[in-house]
Amino acid sequence: MSLTRVQRAAQVAGRSMAGRNTPFIYNEWYVVALSREIDRELMARTVLDRQLVLFRKEDGTPVALDNRCGHRSFPLSRSALEGDTVVCGYHGLRYDENGQCVEVPSQCSCAGISIRSYPLHQQGPVVWIWMGEPEEADISKIPAMPMLEEGWVTSEDYMPLKASYVYLHENLLDLTHLSFLHAKTFGTPDYAKADFDTDIGDGRFLLKRYVVPTRLPPVWAKPTGLEGKDAARITTSDFVSPALHIVHAQFYDISLDESERPDQRIKTAHIPTPETGTSTHYFVVHGRNFALEENEVTDFMHEQLMAAFDEDVVGLEAQEELLAARHEDDDFFEISLSADAASVAMRRYLKRRAEDEAVVREAKKKPVSVKPAAASA
Numbered sequence: 488m489s490l491t492r493v494q495r496a497a498q499v500a501g502r503s504m505a506g507r508n509t510p511f512i513y514n515e516w517y518v519v520a521l522s523r524e525i526d527r528e529l530m531a532r533t534v535l536d537r538q539l540v541l542f543r544k545e546d547g548t549p550v551a552l553d554n555r556c557g558h559r560s561f562p563l564s565r566s567a568l569e570g571d572t573v574v575c576g577y578h579g580l581r582y583d584e585n586g587q588c589v590e591v592p593s594q595c596s597c598a599g600i601s602i603r604s605y606p607l608h609q610q611g612p613v614v615w616i617w618m619g620e621p622e623e624a625d626i627s628k629i630p631a632m633p634m635l636e637e638g639w640v641t642s643e644d645y646m647p648l649k650a651s652y653v654y655l656h657e658n659l660l661d662l663t664h665l666s667f668l669h670a671k672t673f674g675t676p677d678y679a680k681a682d683f684d685t686d687i688g689d690g691r692f693l694l695k696r697y698v699v700p701t702r703l704p705p706v707w708a709k710p711t712g713l714e715g716k717d718a719a720r721i722t723t724s725d726f727v728s729p730a731l732h733i734v735h736a737q738f739y740d741i742s743l744d745e746s747e748r749p750d751q752r753i754k755t756a757h758i759p760t761p762e763t764g765t766s767t768h769y770f771v772v773h774g775r776n777f778a779l780e781e782n783e784v785t786d787f788m789h790e791q792l793m794a795a796f797d798e799d800v801v802g803l804e805a806q807e808e809l810l811a812a813r814h815e816d817d818d819f820f821e822i823s824l825s826a827d828a829a830s831v832a833m834r835r836y837l838k839r840r841a842e843d844e845a846v847v848r849e850a851k852k853k854p855v856s857v858k859p860a861a862a863s864a
């Protein structure tokens with residue numbers, strides 16, 4: 488089949504955008520788990536294709552180590568946590584929280600035996616991990632989550648997603664999908680046609696959509712008291728880092744003067760951590776600045792939002808299934824629309840970052856020289 492000019496151009500453009508086959512970006516802080524997931528049990532979790540074991544020390548500090556015992560690759564997550572050490576369930580090597588082997592039952596010395604440990608930092612409901620170059624770990628680079636810092640009410644959750652994290656970021660930067668994928672939950676028909684602005688920077692991508700006037704769906708109308716009223720729904724999708732996307736929304740009754748409008752805002756952190764190239768740990772931290780004392784509002788919004796985000800999971804997994812089953816051929820193309828400008832720029836940025844890092848990684852690999860065995864006479 489020959490492609491049309493538009494299809495061919497789309498195919499060429501697509502090659503510069505990150506997708507399910509793009510290498511990972513390692514030099515970033517990623518959320519490894521919700522804080523409540525890590526406790527005094529050994530827990531296995533794969534992040535950036537690397538198998539980890541997580542646990543908390545007796546003083547509550549979270550720890551992440553490679554899950555593979557340095558001796559014969561037994562999973563440490565199937566071993567024993569004794570105090571702040573992990574004792575391998577196969578031949579009993581004992582590791583401390585830094586991954587240093589501190590005991591080998593069958594010999595006196597454990598000098599030089601170690602596995603990798605990873606810097607962690609707990610920030611309220613989430614725990615961040617650094618899996619990049621160890622000397623570049625810097626907790627001041629952890630992206631801010633304003634809803635945790637401003638005294639807002641928050642709730643958090645986790646969903647496994649069988650699709651690339653790239654497509655979750657893309658989904659969040661193009662909310663025209665609300666009118667269709669979320670028609671039964673928090674989408675409204677006017678969403679896709681609403682005016683929008685974009686702000687495309689180097690590593691920061693924003694798309695602001697003005698759905699005005701509109702009628703709010705129950706998840707927003709009930710808690711804000713805007714049921715049955717002509718309202719404004721102004722939403723900003725903000726790609727903060729490869730590991731964090733924040734959606735900000737503001738609602739008000741358009742019949743009120745600006746000075747009379749209550750300040751009612753929500754911010755939802757969508758936190759996609761790559762598990763493998765085609766699977767993602769999807770963490771959510773949702774916050775609001777109103778009805779701060781009302782627990783039933785927290786429960787209601789949380790339940791409604793997670794039902795809506797589950798529609799994204801179902802949709803992205805269907806997309807991934809189709810892409811995985813596709814026969815490799817020369818005819819593949821995806822046409823971008825004007826609403827995709829921010830997400831196209833974001834995907835180009837991810838690809839560039841990933842490929843630049845891969846080049847540096849390759850260059851750092853030292854050639855291993857093996858001395859030829861001395862020839863015997």
Ligand code: FES
Nearest residue numbers: 556558559575578
């Ligand atoms: S595999 Fe862990 S001690 Fe042997």
Ligand SMILES: [Fe+2]
Nearest residue numbers: 658664669799
């Ligand atoms: Fe969505």
